[in-house]
Amino acid sequence: MIENLRRSAVAFGLAAGATRAVYAGLRRRRGGDRRWERTNYAGRAVDLYAGPAVAVGAALGALPAPTRAAAAPAVLAAGVCGAYDDRNGDHRRGFRAHLGALRDGEVTSGAVKLLGIGAAGLAAGALLKARPVDKVLAGVVIAGTAHLVNLIDVRPGRAALAVLTLSTPGLLRGPEPLALASMGAAAAIVGDDLGERTMLGDAGAHALGAALGTAIASANGRVGLVIHAAGVVAAAVYGDQVSRRIAGSPM
Numbered sequence: 001m002i003e004n005l006r007r008s009a010v011a012f013g014l015a016a017g018a019t020r021a022v023y024a025g026l027r028r029r030r031g032g033d034r035r036w037e038r039t040n041y042a043g044r045a046v047d048l049y050a051g052p053a054v055a056v057g058a059a060l061g062a063l064p065a066p067t068r069a070a071a072a073p074a075v076l077a078a079g080v081c082g083a084y085d086d087r088n089g090d091h092r093r094g095f096r097a098h099l100g101a102l103r104d105g106e107v108t109s110g111a112v113k114l115l116g117i118g119a120a121g122l123a124a125g126a127l128l129k130a131r132p133v134d135k136v137l138a139g140v141v142i143a144g145t146a147h148l149v150n151l152i153d154v155r156p157g158r159a160a161l162a163v164l165t166l167s168t169p170g171l172l173r174g175p176e177p178l179a180l181a182s183m184g185a186a187a188a189i190v191g192d193d194l195g196e197r198t199m200l201g202d203a204g205a206h207a208l209g210a211a212l213g214t215a216i217a218s219a220n221g222r223v224g225l226v227i228h229a230a231g232v233v234a235a236a237v238y239g240d241q242v243s244r245r246i247a248g249s250p251m
Contacts, residue, residue: 007064008175015061015184023053023189023198035087041155044196048086051203054185055079058211061181070127071178071214077120078146078210082202084116085109089202117206118143121213128218137225138217144232145213150205151239157194159205160186163212178215182208 026049030036036048055075062071088109121143126135153159163186167179186208192198200208216228 011177012180012184016188019057019188050198051201055207057185065177070124074124079207081116082206142213146209149209153205160190182211
């Protein structure tokens, strides 16, 4: 218990410290690259530097965890795939649009993200679990949670606050390094996100979701994996409705 508490404290500190350091460094070196700028829902210009920052922070925060070999690569892969979509994405949204384009021979940035994060989730699940069914379920939970957090990221602070909230129940069983890593990265950037100075973008939302999903997958057995997998699949199927409801809800 004491060792796990120590690991969890280190995970939180690493994730929060690295996130702030990377974010501050990117802001200093911005150099007018407008590909890392967006206009948010309220018409304000914000940067996308929070995304790479939380991806690096959450990945580093996963290193004290015993399951770091699964968690850190999954977080980084989700962040890279999300960053690719941030910089190269088009107007198409949702699985159906991107899969339809893929059937027509066009590889969209959304398809790259979908396939890349899906593969990373399955690879992480294979490292986390022993039985084939559990490996697949864990992969679905990891990739699906990454997608879920991205669906929530439709207004300032929504995704970061969701990660902080969803990470809390697992801590009731005791300190968990992976959960603390995702919380540390989210906590480090939530003020700037709420202040509309930055946004997580796909890079940050997917990275935080992958970190949270890996924590959930590693902590649950077959029944828990089935329940969580069903939840994230349902969210993916009804993704547009989920995003619209969150966008319209008050803080």
